[in-house]
Amino acid sequence: MYRDPEAASPGAPTREVLLVSAIITVSLSVTIVLCGLCHWCQRKLGKRYKNSLETVGTPDSGRGRGEKKAIKLPAGGKAVNTAPVPGQTPHDESDRRTEPRSSVSDLVNSLTSEMLMLSPGSEEDEAHEGCSRENLGRIQFSVGYNFQESTLTVKVMKAQELPAKDFSGTSDPFVKIYLLPDKKHKLETKVKRKNLNPHWNETFLFEGFPYEKVVQRVLYLQVLDYDRFSRNDPIGEVSIPLNKVDLTQMQTFWKDLKPCSDGSGSRGELLLSLCYNPSANSIIVNIIKARNLKAMDIGGTSDPYVKVWLMYKDKRVEKKKTVTKKRNLNPIFNESFAFDIPTEKLRETTIIITVMDKDKLSRNDVIGKIYLSWKSGPGEVKHWKDMIARPRQPVAQWHQLKA
Numbered sequence: 001m002y003r004d005p006e007a008a009s010p011g012a013p014t015r016e017v018l019l020v021s022a023i024i025t026v027s028l029s030v031t032i033v034l035c036g037l038c039h040w041c042q043r044k045l046g047k048r049y050k051n052s053l054e055t056v057g058t059p060d061s062g063r064g065r066g067e068k069k070a071i072k073l074p075a076g077g078k079a080v081n082t083a084p085v086p087g088q089t090p091h092d093e094s095d096r097r098t099e100p101r102s103s104v105s106d107l108v109n110s111l112t113s114e115m116l117m118l119s120p121g122s123e124e125d126e127a128h129e130g131c132s133r134e135n136l137g138r139i140q141f142s143v144g145y146n147f148q149e150s151t152l153t154v155k156v157m158k159a160q161e162l163p164a165k166d167f168s169g170t171s172d173p174f175v176k177i178y179l180l181p182d183k184k185h186k187l188e189t190k191v192k193r194k195n196l197n198p199h200w201n202e203t204f205l206f207e208g209f210p211y212e213k214v215v216q217r218v219l220y221l222q223v224l225d226y227d228r229f230s231r232n233d234p235i236g237e238v239s240i241p242l243n244k245v246d247l248t249q250m251q252t253f254w255k256d257l258k259p260c261s262d263g264s265g266s267r268g269e270l271l272l273s274l275c276y277n278p279s280a281n282s283i284i285v286n287i288i289k290a291r292n293l294k295a296m297d298i299g300g301t302s303d304p305y306v307k308v309w310l311m312y313k314d315k316r317v318e319k320k321k322t323v324t325k326k327r328n329l330n331p332i333f334n335e336s337f338a339f340d341i342p343t344e345k346l347r348e349t350t351i352i353i354t355v356m357d358k359d360k361l362s363r364n365d366v367i368g369k370i371y372l373s374w375k376s377g378p379g380e381v382k383h384w385k386d387m388i389a390r391p392r393q394p395v396a397q398w399h400q401l402k403a
Contacts, residue, residue: 141255
């Protein structure tokens, strides 16, 4: 118990002033020392993670899908998928093991600095809202025509910076090749498992194809994420009219992928906030509202509700869901859900937000999804990074729903 020392002796006030002065001096000294140590630790942590930031290829897999060797085209020719160029093997996936940290604050600092280096794009690009144009990666390919053999050659080389489509924060990409307007006949590359920077190096020959008909076609490449148990997810597409290409020799292109024109870009948007509490080891997800949702019912409306899955690595841990808003394409939810997430597991955690359409007579329809983690798409990474950088504060952001 504290006792008032004023009555102790006439000289007590002088001792009290000296004691307060000494406490203030010691506190300032400790603060200066801690600031210096914190700055030194952040520099060390930045150097420690500098060399372990890029994830590249893993061995490719056909995933049980048959490889098509030839197709008879309406023009009378055939398309042949030749073997990949030998010696072109994907790089090994870099190991991202981390040592245990001495405190929660060190872990948060390391996660923040790592995500600052990992997040795609410049700081100016990330300043835009999540509804701005998303980076879908890019693809390298070449095309040329052999006049003596009447053969069109298309070579799919590689892709870079593809977005993650799977729960594990990666994708299993492959490419479909069409010569539009013909959509019945297509060729496909092999699937590259768990790879956001795949190398295919596969060559496709459209043999017996007259040049006057080739220049009437549009070369169309569609990159998809292979899913064994459900519909493949489109990642992006590229198209190039062949009458605008000098086909006398092989021309190589780098093209940015654009959203696939299958209606997946018009599924609506969802506003949600994330709040991370490192001392309580928890994340609070607040589903605020949605706008311009895709109509899934015959009457031109939907009955939306939102499912929130907490994933650790590839395993489902916990599920929460909102109430259903009947016949509403711009619903307001304002529902919050708390998830317990230890700091050391944050790096392997993904939060999957799924907007559903409730249907009493049949299976509920998926309107769109959002994958939140430190290794998702640019908009999702920005939200995750902002959440870590501003602990105990709700961070709200609009997200475009994806197929």
